[in-house]
Amino acid sequence: MDTKTMYKLSYGLFVCTAVSGDKKNGCIINTAIQVASDPNRISIAVNKANLTHDMVKETRKCNVSVLSTEAKFQLFKHFGFQTGKTVDKFAPDALDALAKEISAGASASNIYETADNGIPYITAGTNAYFSLKVEQEVDLGSHTLFICEPTEMVVLSDSPSCTYAYYQDEIKPKPQPVDPSAVPKGETVWKCRICGYEYVGEEMPDDFICPICKHGKEDFEKIVR
Numbered sequence: 001m002d003t004k005t006m007y008k009l010s011y012g013l014f015v016c017t018a019v020s021g022d023k024k025n026g027c028i029i030n031t032a033i034q035v036a037s038d039p040n041r042i043s044i045a046v047n048k049a050n051l052t053h054d055m056v057k058e059t060r061k062c063n064v065s066v067l068s069t070e071a072k073f074q075l076f077k078h079f080g081f082q083t084g085k086t087v088d089k090f091a092p093d094a095l096d097a098l099a100k101e102i103s104a105g106a107s108a109s110n111i112y113e114t115a116d117n118g119i120p121y122i123t124a125g126t127n128a129y130f131s132l133k134v135e136q137e138v139d140l141g142s143h144t145l146f147i148c149e150p151t152e153m154v155v156l157s158d159s160p161s162c163t164y165a166y167y168q169d170e171i172k173p174k175p176q177p178v179d180p181s182a183v184p185k186g187e188t189v190w191k192c193r194i195c196g197y198e199y200v201g202e203e204m205p206d207d208f209i210c211p212i213c214k215h216g217k218e219d220f221e222k223i224v225r
């Protein structure tokens with residue numbers, strides 16, 4: 001089996017948001033699809049390691065905001081490269097900082113609004129959102145597949161949707177060269193050129209995915225000192 005076959009599948013990119021009690025949270029997913037038309041059903045698969053997963057499972061509702069080609073890398077970083085288990089992604093000061101990075105003078109109110117279901121949807125770098133009610137769930141090991149009924153669907157802009165390929169080619173920063181002097185003598189380190197994560201070991205598995213930024217082995221540089 002050629003594992004590269006997997007790269008021939010195309011995906012969109014989305015922010016899945018949920019609320020549990022006082023906690024608002026969201027993560028990036030690439031697996032929102034319409035799976036039936038009558039009745040209209042949308043499925044999303046969410047990694048069980050994500051806090052958002054537990055919140056959707058518990059509350060049985062979420063919003064899915066569709067990322068557009070206007071989305072900035074900082075938005076992916078904010079929702080995708082950190083976990084709500086240790087960071088409050090909706091803290092006003094964190095969102096103010098994010099808004100300023102994305103566009104000078106903007107504030108948290110330029111990042112999200114709250115839908116009728118009480119859950120935030122992302123307004124920065126998105127072109128639509130769905131409010132979803134979970135109807136069925138399927139345990140798939142690493143992920144749970146939630147099959148959902150849309151309770152609200154809103155178009156926010158005419159910008160094209162961001163595909164995973166567009167993200168890889170146009171949004172993700174070009175991999176940065178790594179400073180070899182930062183690696184201790186006698187060690188072999190694979191350093192992620194996108195986020196700086198270090199994998200220590202002689203060989204890295206071909207299917208390795210960076211735990212921080214989710215990029216693959218091709219974005220790692222091997223450094224031996």
Ligand code: FE
Nearest residue numbers: 192195210213
């Ligand atoms: Fe990384």
